[in-house]
Amino acid sequence: MPHTADLLEEIATLKAMLIASEAHNLRKDERIERLEKLVAAFRHAAFGRRSEKSDPDQFELALEDLETAIAAIHAEEDAENRAAKRPAKPRAANRGSLPKHLPRIEEVIEPDSLICACGGGLHCIGEDVSERLDIIPAQFRVIVTRRPKYACRSCTDGVTQAPAPARLIPGGMPTEATVAHVLVSKYADHLPLYRQAQIYSRQGVELDRSTLADWVGRAAFELRPVHDALLADLKRSTKLFMDETRAPVLDPGARKTKTGYFWALARDDRPWGGASPPSVAFTYAPGRGGQHAERILQGFGGILQVDGYAGYNRLIAPDRIGPGIQLAYCWAHARRKLIEITRTGSAPIAEEGVTLIRDLYAIETDIRGSEPAARLAARQERSAPILARIDAWISHHRARASAKSPLGEALAYIAKYRGGLGRFLTDGRVELDSNTVERTIRPIALNRKNALFAGHDAGAENWAVIASLIETCKMNGVDPHAWLATTFTAIVNGHKQSQIHDLLPWNYAATV
Structure with missing residues (x-):
């Protein structure tokens, strides 16, 4: 390889x-x-299964x-x-399938003549049907709303007219679907607003980037109650994932960027058959200190699966006020440290550790989707002996490896977090790693590459609100554009705050 x-x-x-x-x-x-x-x-x-080598995104181009x-x-x-009039070689091709919901434009291609060479008439005995995917570039249209005014010829009681419909952007030109399109393009398809403005300009629609930014900011404001409801729903769970990623923010006073962080709180109970819908909520914070995690998690009590960042330790401090949190750690991070050692040359000890961890993952593949009790029983029977071998392997080689060598540091890391790494043996809901939340963060990183930095702390907060809801839509198989357009329409029509939970993406999925 x-x-x-x-x-x-x-x-x-x-x-x-x-x-x-x-x-x-x-x-x-x-x-x-x-x-x-x-x-x-x-x-x-x-x-590949041994691919801890790099982010797959860099391979795409x-x-x-x-x-x-x-x-x-x-x-x-x-x-x-x-040119040679030879038949084309048959080749296997994965052309995909065309969804049934797409509109079909039928065209029938008839022979030049339906008269047989013998003079008789031809009749249809069958047909060949093929389908091709056709795309019409994004088309703009104008919704013209007319509100006739009526008056009585017999009296002077005034003029009757239907009230103007509510709008997400008061006095503005976009429909709710247009604002949804701008948000999805920016936060799901990673198109900055100035590029969107260039695309619209090709259709003859001249919109300033600042105008689009105004729409995004107003939309973010309207979506904050839904984001808050999403975060509250997550914290009612008893098993969550958490991670953080950099969020560079422009600092005009210093004429440079400062480093804030997006903290991601995620839930995915599908591997153990849980009924709660998958979701993620991002929260912006100006730093990476553990106090930010503690603030975000206020009111949560249960298992939190994280990487080895020391800032999470304050969540399990004896003097912590509130429900108790148990930390479960990530075997993918432990394995990554060993794989990094194998890249530099022959490393039989590190390779042995990678093999042992791979054996744990093989068992997880077999039991994925089973109920927690069944997963726990299988782990006690099959994974516990492997974990005992890992413990013996760590103990044996730590006594011989230099503590400052890469191998010594990797062994020390596993030993330090061994308690939380072994929590999957005591609770069937716990995963081996925190990859669930890392996957939700990847689109944030892609947006960061395109936008380079947020323009302000408030801009990063808006970013977190909108990205949370779009990523939750994706996790639930919901079209984010359809959900946003429907949600904006409900909001401008006075959806009750007491029923805000009805607007969460998984409830939209249940109604379509």
């Missing part, structure tokens, strides 16, 4: 060869074979280039076959 650096170097070499004139002289089959081998190697590096090169060679081959 080649290393990532080797793969990148090989891709660069192969692309140069394909561009150079001598590459044209290679047999097509040979070029395709080499490209397909690289695709397979890259996919294994990015998504390379994979796109490789697969595009393969398709270009196939197109060249097809063109030559057509």
